[in-house]
Amino acid sequence: MSNLNIDSIKERSYDAIVIGSGISGGWAAKEFTEKGLKTLVLERGKDVKHIVDYPTTNKYPYEFEHRGELTLAIKKDNPVVSKCYAFREDAMHFFVKDKEHPYVQEKPFDWIRGYQVGGKSLLWARQTQRWSDLDFEGPKRDGFAVDWPIRHKDLDSWYTYVEQFAGISGNKDGLVSLPDGDFLPAFPLNAVEDYFKNTMREKYEGRHVISARCAHLSQPKQVHFDQGRGKCQNRNLCQRGCPFGGYFSSNSSTLPWAQKTGNLTLKPFSVVESVIYDEKLGKASGVRVIDTNTKEVTEYYAKVIFVNAAAINTNLILLNSISSRFPNGLGNDSGTLGKYVAFHNYSARINAEYDGLKEFSTDGRNPAGGGYIPRFRNLLKQETNFKRGYAAGFQAYRSTERDTSGMGADLKAQLLSKNLGPWQVGSHMMGETIPKESNYVKLDTEKKDAWGIPLLRISVEYDDNDAKMKKDYLEQMTEMFTEAGFKNIKADDAGQAPGLDIHEMGGARMGHDPKTSVLNKWNQLHDCKNVFVTDGACMTSTSTQNPSLTYMALTARAVDYAVLSLKKGEL
Amino acid sequence: MNRRLAIKQVLIFAGGMALLPSCLREEGKVSIPLKNLDISATQEKLLAEIAELIIPKTDTSGAKDLNLHLFVLKMLDDCYEPVDQQQFLAGLKTFEGHEGKGLAQLVSDANTGKSGISEEVSKFYNIMKSRTIGGYLNSKYVMSNLLIWELVPGRYNGYFRVKSA
Numbered sequence A: 001m002s003n004l005n006i007d008s009i010k011e012r013s014y015d016a017i018v019i020g021s022g023i024s025g026g027w028a029a030k031e032f033t034e035k036g037l038k039t040l041v042l043e044r045g046k047d048v049k050h051i052v053d054y055p056t057t058n059k060y061p062y063e064f065e066h067r068g069e070l071t072l073a074i075k076k077d078n079p080v081v082s083k084c085y086a087f088r089e090d091a092m093h094f095f096v097k098d099k100e101h102p103y104v105q106e107k108p109f110d111w112i113r114g115y116q117v118g119g120k121s122l123l124w125a126r127q128t129q130r131w132s133d134l135d136f137e138g139p140k141r142d143g144f145a146v147d148w149p150i151r152h153k154d155l156d157s158w159y160t161y162v163e164q165f166a167g168i169s170g171n172k173d174g175l176v177s178l179p180d181g182d183f184l185p186a187f188p189l190n191a192v193e194d195y196f197k198n199t200m201r202e203k204y205e206g207r208h209v210i211s212a213r214c215a216h217l218s219q220p221k222q223v224h225f226d227q228g229r230g231k232c233q234n235r236n237l238c239q240r241g242c243p244f245g246g247y248f249s250s251n252s253s254t255l256p257w258a259q260k261t262g263n264l265t266l267k268p269f270s271v272v273e274s275v276i277y278d279e280k281l282g283k284a285s286g287v288r289v290i291d292t293n294t295k296e297v298t299e300y301y302a303k304v305i306f307v308n309a310a311a312i313n314t315n316l317i318l319l320n321s322i323s324s325r326f327p328n329g330l331g332n333d334s335g336t337l338g339k340y341v342a343f344h345n346y347s348a349r350i351n352a353e354y355d356g357l358k359e360f361s362t363d364g365r366n367p368a369g370g371g372y373i374p375r376f377r378n379l380l381k382q383e384t385n386f387k388r389g390y391a392a393g394f395q396a397y398r399s400t401e402r403d404t405s406g407m408g409a410d411l412k413a414q415l416l417s418k419n420l421g422p423w424q425v426g427s428h429m430m431g432e433t434i435p436k437e438s439n440y441v442k443l444d445t446e447k448k449d450a451w452g453i454p455l456l457r458i459s460v461e462y463d464d465n466d467a468k469m470k471k472d473y474l475e476q477m478t479e480m481f482t483e484a485g486f487k488n489i490k491a492d493d494a495g496q497a498p499g500l501d502i503h504e505m506g507g508a509r510m511g512h513d514p515k516t517s518v519l520n521k522w523n524q525l526h527d528c529k530n531v532f533v534t535d536g537a538c539m540t541s542t543s544t545q546n547p548s549l550t551y552m553a554l555t556a557r558a559v560d561y562a563v564l565s566l567k568k569g570e571l
Numbered sequence B: 001m002n003r004r005l006a007i008k009q010v011l012i013f014a015g016g017m018a019l020l021p022s023c024l025r026e027e028g029k030v031s032i033p034l035k036n037l038d039i040s041a042t043q044e045k046l047l048a049e050i051a052e053l054i055i056p057k058t059d060t061s062g063a064k065d066l067n068l069h070l071f072v073l074k075m076l077d078d079c080y081e082p083v084d085q086q087q088f089l090a091g092l093k094t095f096e097g098h099e100g101k102g103l104a105q106l107v108s109d110a111n112t113g114k115s116g117i118s119e120e121v122s123k124f125y126n127i128m129k130s131r132t133i134g135g136y137l138n139s140k141y142v143m144s145n146l147l148i149w150e151l152v153p154g155r156y157n158g159y160f161r162v163k164s165a
Helices: A005-012 A023-034 A073-077 A138-142 A152-166 A191-201 A222-224 A249-259 A311-319 A410-416 A464-483 A548-567 B003-015 B043-052 B068-079 B082-093 B100-112 B119-137 B141-148
Strands: A014-017 A039-042 A264-267 A270-278 A284-292 A296-307 A339-342 A348-354 A360-364 A371-373 A388-398 A423-431 A440-450 A454-459 A485-492 A504-507 A528-535 B154-161
Touching: A014 A023, A014 A284, A023 A039, A023 A249, A023 A548, A039 A191, A039 A249, A039 A270, A073 B068, A152 A548, A191 A371, A191 A388, A191 A423, A191 B154, A249 A264, A249 A485, A270 A296, A270 A311, A284 A528, A296 A311, A296 A548, A311 A339, A311 A440, A311 A454, A311 A504, A339 A440, A348 A464, A371 B068, A388 A464, A410 B119, A423 A464, A440 B082, A464 A485, A504 B119, A528 A548, B003 B043, B043 B068, B043 B082, B043 B119, B068 B082, B068 B119, B082 B119, B100 B119, B119 B141
Parallel strands: A014 A039, A014 A296, A039 A264, A296 A528
Antiparallel strands: A270 A284, A284 A296, A339 A504, A348 A423, A348 A485, A360 B154, A371 A388, A388 A423, A440 A454
C-alpha cells in the first residue's frame, strides 16, 4: 500500500463516529469529545448554526408572506408533513419535504423528519419526564415485548446528569409514576389549571395535574451560561430556533460544547449508506458515507460507532449494513431488527369551557404548555379491559371575545375589543402502544432513493388495545371535566395516522436475550460490540412519557460504558 | 392621520408582499403580481372599496390605508383551490358596476346573509371578509399600535388580575 493511501485512511480515521446530530447524536458527540476522543459526527442534512441559521427567529407575524399559513402548492406537494402542527411558514425550512425523501407506506404512517444539524431537537415540544419502574417493568408485568434489561436505578444518575446540563424545569411532585429530577423552577400552572388540579385531588385517588416538565431555562445556572445560553424569554416561537438558547437543542447546547473541546469534526451533507463490518476482526470498522451533493462515496473508520439517525433511519442503516456474517442486517441474528416498532397514540383530544375564575387571565406565555396528567390507568395493577394507559396534557387559556358578524365601525370595535371570553380548556392524549412483530419497517427490494439507498417500507398501525384506550381516555376526561364544572365538552377523535406523534420507537430493541433483542443493557449490539444505538430505535416499549430525556440519559450512559470498554481493550 | 405616517405604513405593509408600483405593470391590470388570478385594475379598486366597507377608516386606519384588499388577493391567489378562486370571481361580478350607497347596500346584504343571496356571492364574501379581518389583525399597524403583539414577552403570569365581566 502506498503512503498516500495510508495517509488517506489515517485522515479518515477517528476514535468514534456518531451517525446523526439530533438530540441523542448531539449528546454522544458531547460525551465522546469531552472524554478526549476524536469524534466524527455525520449529518445527512445541511448545517444549522445556532442563531446564525435561524432565519425566521425574530420575525413578526406580518413579516410572513402568508402570515404563517401554508400555501395550497406547499400543502399539495407535502400531504404528509403538512399535517404536522409545527410545519408552518415560520419553520417549514426545518422539515423534510415529502418529495425529497420518499418512503413506502404499506399502511398510513406520517413520518415527520428534520434533516439538518440538530435534527428534530430544533423542533421538539421540549417535554421531558423520567420513566419510572412502572414503565420499565411494563412489558414483564403485562406480558408483551420483552423485559427491559434496565430499571430506573440504572438510569437515575444519568437522568440527573443530563437534566443538569440540558436544564429541565419542573416541580418535585413526589409521584410514584414520574420520578423527580434535578429541576430548575417550574413554570407555574395558571388559575384554571390549578383549579382542575385541586378538583382532581379532591374527587379522585391518584390523579394528578402537575406543571409540565420541560427543557427550558426558567432560571439558568452557570453551566447553562457556559454553553452560551440564557433565560427562556417566553416567546413560544421555539420551532424557529431560539436566539436566547432558552430551550435545549443540539444546536444551542451539546454541539457547540463538543466543538469547544477541539475533538469534534462535524460533516453535514453526509448520509450514511451502511456500517462496514470487518469479517476478520469480527466487529465494525467504520461507515460508508455518500456526499448528498456530489454523491461521492467515502469510508470513515473508528473504533466505536454510535447510530443515532433517529429511530426509523437507524433501522434503515442497520438493515442496509449487509455482510456475509450479517446477511439480514447488522446485529440481526435474532431476526427482530426492524420489528416491534411502536409509537404514542395521540389520536384523541377534548375541549371545553369554564365559566368561573373570570377575575383571572394569563399574561405573557408559558413555554411549558401548561399542565401534565401522568398515567393513572393500570398504574399499580391491571384494572381495565386494555393494557397500559395514557398520560395527558391539560391547558387553560382565555382569549378575547369577538363578535365578527357585523361590518363597518361596529366590526372594527369588536376586533379591537379586549373583552375576554370564558376560559377555554383542552387536553390531548398520549397513549402507550404495544410493540408487535407485525408493526415493522423493512427495506424495499427494488425502489431506491436519489443516493441509491433502498427506500424504507413502513407497516405500522393501531390495534384494538389502542381503540379501547382511546375510548377510555375520552370517557374519563369527559367525566373529569364534568366533575370540574366545565361546560360545552367536545371530544375530538382526531383519527390521525401513527407517526404524527413523532414518537416512533423500536426496531432495534434492548433486551436480556440476544435471541429476542438487538441491543444489550448498554445499548450495544449483542452481536457486534462496537456498535451502539441510543436513539428511539433502542426502545423496548414506549411508556407514555415523552422519550427524548430518556434518549439523552441512555446516550450519556452508553458513551461512558463504551469509553471504559475501549480503555479496557474490550471493543 | 398624518399623511407621511400613512404612506409609511402602506409601504411597510407592501414591502412584505413584494408590491410593485402599478406604473411598472400592464395598464388596466392588478397592481401586485399574482400567479393564478386574472384581476383587473377596476376589480382591484372595487375590492378596496368592499374591504373599506368591512373595516372603514375611523379615528384609526382602515382597510384602504392598510391595503387589506391586496392581502386578500395574495391569499386567494396562493392558498385556495381553483374552484374557490372561480367562485370568488363569480361572486365579485355581482358587485361590479356598483359604487357608493348601492355598493354599500349589496355588501350589507351579503354580510347579513339576506335571503336570495347567491352561493357565489356568499362564497366571495366569506373569503373577502375573513381575509380582510385576518389581514387587519395581523397587520403591523394593529399589532404595533392597537393590539400589541410581543416578540419577547419575557414573562408568564397565570394569575393575571382582570376585571371580571
